[in-house]
Amino acid sequence: MGEEKKINRRDYLKYTGAGIGGLIVGGAIGYLAKPREVIEKTVTAPGATATTTIEKTIEKTVTAAPVTTTVTQTAAPAITTITLNWFPGPESDAVVPIVDWWNKYMTPKTGVKVELTLFGRAEHFEKVASLLLAKSPEPDIVWMAYTVGRVYEHLEPLDEWFANPEVYPYSLDHYVKAALDAFRVNGKLYGIPTDMNTSLLMYRKDLMPEPPKTLDEMVEMARKFTKKYNPASQTDYGFAIQGKNIWFNSYFWVDLYVSYGGVPFEPGREVEFVESLDSPTAIKVLDIYVTMYKEGLSPPDSVDYEYAETNAALAAGKVAMALQWNAALGELRDPKKAPLVYDKIGAAPVPGKDKPGRSEIHVHGPGLNKYSKKKEAAFKWLAFMTTFKFQMEYLKNGGFTGSTAILYNPIAQKIRTEIPELADIYRDGWAMTTHAQLIPLHDVLTRNINSALVGTKTPEEALKDAKKEMLELLKKS
């Protein structure tokens, strides 16, 4: 039996202490000896080759910004740090380089340093709402969305700021009208439409050279590309309905209904829209929707489809058409994400009654926290965000924009090849309501549409019930 090697406590403490001390000294030397990071950034002159008048106007205002001229006349201003809350994901990835650029080149001139703060994507809006309800002064700028109607009382109305040429020498005229309207509550503007969203008819352009322009054509095409009716069809189903009982899925039906001649669910027209839900037009459009499902033109599980399932169906090449959010286009045209169809997906306006229809526009973007203690500094950044430079850089980095100056810009159209297809759709879009009850109203409508799809209610009953519940909600608010 071998003898155990022992170490006394004094030695143990001595060696351990020496080890820890060595680590601390080594760590400190390493930290001090670490070379400083050098951030090299090439700053291009955006809009240098801009050709249209509107671009030149915006470019001019950017360079003539009073913040810049004032700064050149005075000594370096004291730095005010503002907190900027952005939507995590592609949106924040797009803004990070611009924030870095601002902090490097604009902070010494404007005295405003921007600090980005992100929440989780899933519960972002709930967190923003909680902070605003708690009257927190930070973040100074909060990332808002179509839910602005619920929290607008905690946001700063921006109209007066934008109307003051001393703090805002630029113009908002280049924005898509519907995009700005989609951030208005009771006529007042509460945010800048940085990211603009709509729904599109995504179709297989290799199968149908021209997308269907009317609802009847869409149904006919869907039948043609459903194996059940056409065994030679390359796709299993002609259409994918997004039918899951999740509140925003009613947007697709609303788009079809409005395109078929229904009342738009616009700001200020909420009651009119709801009142029209039992109209023959509404019933007919829902009846077409339900018939498509019942006749098997859409996958049986599509009553549980939302964004991801619809994309999967299109990417797998099993479905010929679907109404889908514009955000899906990037994924569906990515050879890595959709190797089967990446070069075969076309985007078109939602079909209408006798011509292509119009889609709703809803927006995401920053608003100014009413409780911020640094509103003036925060507005300097907000003002910068409306400029051509910001919009173009944001687009280059993967973001989107609500500016027509970008949508119709040849450089932007080269950078993002989907823009030529989408520009007119955005320009002609209508603004979805920003009513405080927007989500509950859509939730009621979606639930009833879903019930009609699965056959627990007839289209007429579903719309009648939806109308009744939605009117009650509107009456309460």
Added chain:
Amino acid sequence: MLKKKCLNCSRNPKPFSPLFFLKKFISNEKLIPKILIAPVIIILFGVTIFPLIFAYYMSVHKMTIVNFWHPEFSGIGNYLEIIFGADFWYSLRFSILFMIIVTTIELFLGLFMAIYFDRPIRGKRFIISFILIPLGIAPALFGIMMKLMLNEFVGIVPFILRQLGITFHFFKDFASSLITLIWVDVIQWTPFVFIVLYAAVQALPKEPMEAAIVDGASKWQLFRYITLPMLKRTLIVILVFRIMDALKTFDTIYVMTGGGPGISTTTLSVYIFKLALIRGDFGLAAAATILFLYLATIVISFALKYMRREKVI
């Protein structure tokens, strides 16, 4: 005369000095436990008692995200709206139906597996580790994973079924959605029932079994008259846990069906979530929560009474 020296006197602090109070405080045997338990009480108050009081407050007000700071008092209005609304009762019925079905299946399946694994099996440790995997996955994530696996076009399950000549649509209507949700819950929670019962089976004394075998008892008789009675207490504990858990199921159902088609798979938790965060009506959601709490309390009190009678607790 020599003055008797007090040994402790030199250590006594001056009267009314901080040290004097500290010593007095430390020597107070009644106060010490209260002080030590105070942090826990404060935390408990923050995370349980305050939310409960606030929920009562919200339930008697018309409170939405818009009027959060100036809600209007509504008395029992919210309670009446919930009680006379059909959706609450439908959600309750569905929650109970779902709870009964999944608890029954999980209990039987878990018990069967526990008994089955109570024998030498090659690779038993590996198989048990494999069975326990779903238990370690967050329910919401598990729901997303299952939804992908069941997707008609990209899912592995429909692919395998198609190879076997079976076509099944997992979310087509209420019946198929219910079956899917039940199986997802069973896959996730049977491992919990199994592992607890397996531990209990392993701990059972072998003597009664051996005696019964000597007396010529069949396998069924061994199970029915020896194993099952000895597992009774463990089974009751598992039953209570699973009933409480299944009654408040939320994550997987919200992720997989969103409570649909229509409201057909809406549990009470999904219903309350939608009231609060989709409809934005905190008052109604709080009233529904408190009603749910009372209903759950009735179920739990019966369970506790039964557990006491059986001397489980």
